[in-house]
Amino acid sequence: MTAIIQTVDTPDGAFTILTDDRQRVLASGWTDDVERILARLAAALRPEQLREGDTDAAAAVAAFYAGDITAIDTVAVHQRGTALQLAGWAALRGIAPGDPLTYTAFAARLGNPRAVRAAASICARNAPALFVPCHRVLRTDGTLGGFAWGVEVKDSLLAREVAAQG
Numbered sequence: 001m002t003a004i005i006q007t008v009d010t011p012d013g014a015f016t017i018l019t020d021d022r023q024r025v026l027a028s029g030w031t032d033d034v035e036r037i038l039a040r041l042a043a044a045l046r047p048e049q050l051r052e053g054d055t056d057a058a059a060a061v062a063a064f065y066a067g068d069i070t071a072i073d074t075v076a077v078h079q080r081g082t083a084l085q086l087a088g089w090a091a092l093r094g095i096a097p098g099d100p101l102t103y104t105a106f107a108a109r110l111g112n113p114r115a116v117r118a119a120a121s122i123c124a125r126n127a128p129a130l131f132v133p134c135h136r137v138l139r140t141d142g143t144l145g146g147f148a149w150g151v152e153v154k155d156s157l158l159a160r161e162v163a164a165q166g
Contacts, residue, residue: 001020001021003021003050004018004051005034006052006055008058008061010061011065012030013074014030014031014128016029017055017058018047018050018055020078023056023076024077025128025131026047026077026129027041027128029129029130029148030129031149034050039131047128056075057074057075060074060075060131062095064130069097069160069164070097071095072130072131072133077128079126079127079132088122092122092134094109095137097133098158100138101137102139104116104140110122115141120136136161
C-alpha cells in the first residue's frame with residue numbers, strides 16, 4: 001500500500017496526517033516528523049511506500065481550528081487492534097466536544113469502570129489523534145494527564161472545544 005502524507009500548520013504547531021489510498025486516516029499528530037507518525041503504527045501495519053499529497057482530512061483540521069469542532073467527527077479512520085481497542089476507539093469518537101470524561105468514566109463506557117489502565121492504554125495506542133479524540137479523556141482526578149503530543153496541545157484542544165460550545 002502507498003500511503004499519503006501531508007503536514008499542515010495549526011495554532012498548535014505542525015500537524016501531520018497519514019492516510020491510506022482510500023483517504024482513511026491511519027495516524028496523525030502534532031509534528032512534522034514523518035518517522036514519529038509512522039512509529040504510532042505497529043510495524044506490520046506501516047505502509048510500504050509514502051507519497052506527499054493532499055488528504056481529505058486536512059480540510060477537517062482547518063475547519064476544526066476555525067471553530068467547527070465537529071468537522072473531525074466524520075473523517076474516516078482505519079485502525080487495527082483487539083476487540084477491546086476497537087470498541088474503545090469507537091467510544092472515544094462518541095465523547096462530546098467540550099465534555100471530557102475521566103479514565104474511570106471512559107472505562108465505565110466500555111463496560112468495566114475498574115478497567116482504568118485498559119482505558120488509558122486504549123488512549124495511548126490511538127494513532128489517528130484528533131480524529132479519534134483521545135484528548136477528551138482526563139485523569140480520574142480531572143487533571144490533564146499525559147498526551148502523546150504534549151499536555152500543552154491537549155489543554156489547547158480542550159479549551160478550543162469549550163470555547164466553541166459558547
